[in-house]
Amino acid sequence: MSKTTVVLALMLTAAIVLAASPAEVLQTYTAQARKDNPSFKEFSAASGDKFYHAAVKHSSGKQVSCAACHTDNPRNAGKHDRTSKEILPLAPAANKDRFTDAAKVEKWFKRNCQDVLERECNAQEKGDFMTYMLSIK
Amino acid sequence: MPRRTLVTALCACTLAFALPAAAQTAKQSPAADPGAKWKAECSSCHIAYPPGYLPERSWRKLMTGLDKHFGENASLDDITARQITDYLVGNSAEKSGDRRASRFLGSLPAGATPLRITETPYFRRKHDAREISPEVWKRPKVGSPANCIACHVGAEKGDFSERNVKIPQ
Numbered sequence: 001m002s003k004t005t006v007v008l009a010l011m012l013t014a015a016i017v018l019a020a021s022p023a024e025v026l027q028t029y030t031a032q033a034r035k036d037n038p039s040f041k042e043f044s045a046a047s048g049d050k051f052y053h054a055a056v057k058h059s060s061g062k063q064v065s066c067a068a069c070h071t072d073n074p075r076n077a078g079k080h081d082r083t084s085k086e087i088l089p090l091a092p093a094a095n096k097d098r099f100t101d102a103a104k105v106e107k108w109f110k111r112n113c114q115d116v117l118e119r120e121c122n123a124q125e126k127g128d129f130m131t132y133m134l135s136i137k
Numbered sequence: 138m139p140r141r142t143l144v145t146a147l148c149a150c151t152l153a154f155a156l157p158a159a160a161q162t163a164k165q166s167p168a169a170d171p172g173a174k175w176k177a178e179c180s181s182c183h184i185a186y187p188p189g190y191l192p193e194r195s196w197r198k199l200m201t202g203l204d205k206h207f208g209e210n211a212s213l214d215d216i217t218a219r220q221i222t223d224y225l226v227g228n229s230a231e232k233s234g235d236r237r238a239s240r241f242l243g244s245l246p247a248g249a250t251p252l253r254i255t256e257t258p259y260f261r262r263k264h265d266a267r268e269i270s271p272e273v274w275k276r277p278k279v280g281s282p283a284n285c286i287a288c289h290v291g292a293e294k295g296d297f298s299e300r301n302v303k304i305p306q
Contacts, residue, residue: 060208082207083183084280084287107213114210 022092022099026130032123040124048132051125056116064116066129074136091136099130174217175224182211184286184293188225189233190241190254196225199252207252237297255282269304278305 026043033040052066052074069087070078075094078087089095099105105126113121121129179185188196200222204212213221226232230242244259251257255264264282273279278287285292291301 080182082209082281082283084284085183103214111210111212114204 020100020102022130022134025099025102025105026127026134028102029123029127029130033127036123043124043127043131045128045132045135048128048130048135051129052132058116059118066112066116074133091133093136099133105130171224171227175221178213178217178221180293182209183283186254186285187233187235187238187295187297188228189230189235189238190257190260191230191251192242192245193226193229193231194250195252196229197222198250200225253283273304276305 030043033043052070053072055063055065055068058064069081070090074091075089077089079085080087088097090098092098109121109126109129113119113125175188176185191199199206200218203218204210230238233239241254241257241259244257244262245251246258254260260282274282280287285297288302288304289297290303291297
């Protein structure tokens with residue numbers, strides 16, 4: 001039976017490597033949030049909503065926020081501030097490819113947290129943000 | 138041996154899944170298509186600008202400052218950054234063989250290391266005020282000289298020929 005188990009495990013691994021679901025990506029942030037904060041309970045869509053819309057004063061003097069480029073409603077396509085290139089919707093309800101590639105999610109959190117907050121985001125913030133995006137119907 | 142049959146069936150099933158997937162990965166891997174990573178990463182926020190329009194020294198400088206990329210954080214993991222640098226350098230103005238690439242290169246003063254294609258003398262000459270009125274750059278559909286595709290409709294395919302220019306009103 002062990003052979004079968006190995007084969008099944010291999011198939012499962014292959015499936016995960018090829019395409020993760022947003023829930024799987026979110027799980028890695030849950031694990032990190034627990035590690036960062038032993039009293040962590042769960043992510044909050046409401047906190048993610050607030051985080052997404054919060055206007056921050058950047059050291060350049062500009063008012064910045066996630067929503068400034070991704071629009072107030074994450075179901076909508078946004079526009080790049082400098083290049084005018086279209087940004088596809090963030091909400092998986094409008095763009096099913098979002099949050100299905102853990103490395104890509106991390107890459108953009110790393111960049112955009114620096115762009116807006118001028119620091120890295122923690123797992124709680126990333127998880128709240130994703131939970132908000134996933135709550136949008 | 139039903140158990141063996143089951144294992145064989147599962148193996149066959151795994152292969153059926155894995156082989157097309159492996160073929161697909163191979164098609165997208167940098168070895169098979171050296172430009173795939175460049176295209177995917179460099180076209181997220183703007184069109185993937187042609188490697189042949191800047192010299193090697195410009196690409197090397199640009200790729201070491203991705204954390205401050207024209208005021209934005211565009212950092213990449215080290216492996217991806219190295220692969221893209223290799224692609225840019227391998228197809229830079231010195232190596233591209235493209236007619237227009239040699240004009241970009243020829244227009245540069247020795248030692249100049251522009252980080253923007255729009256800073257090169259060749260670009261400036263082709264887009265000077267007699268060719269393009271300063272008002273055109275301010276039109277909402279244009280916005281900036283960096284937005285090649287606003288007028289060069291084939292820009293994403295590397296087509297910058299004059300007959301394929303359509304300036305939006």
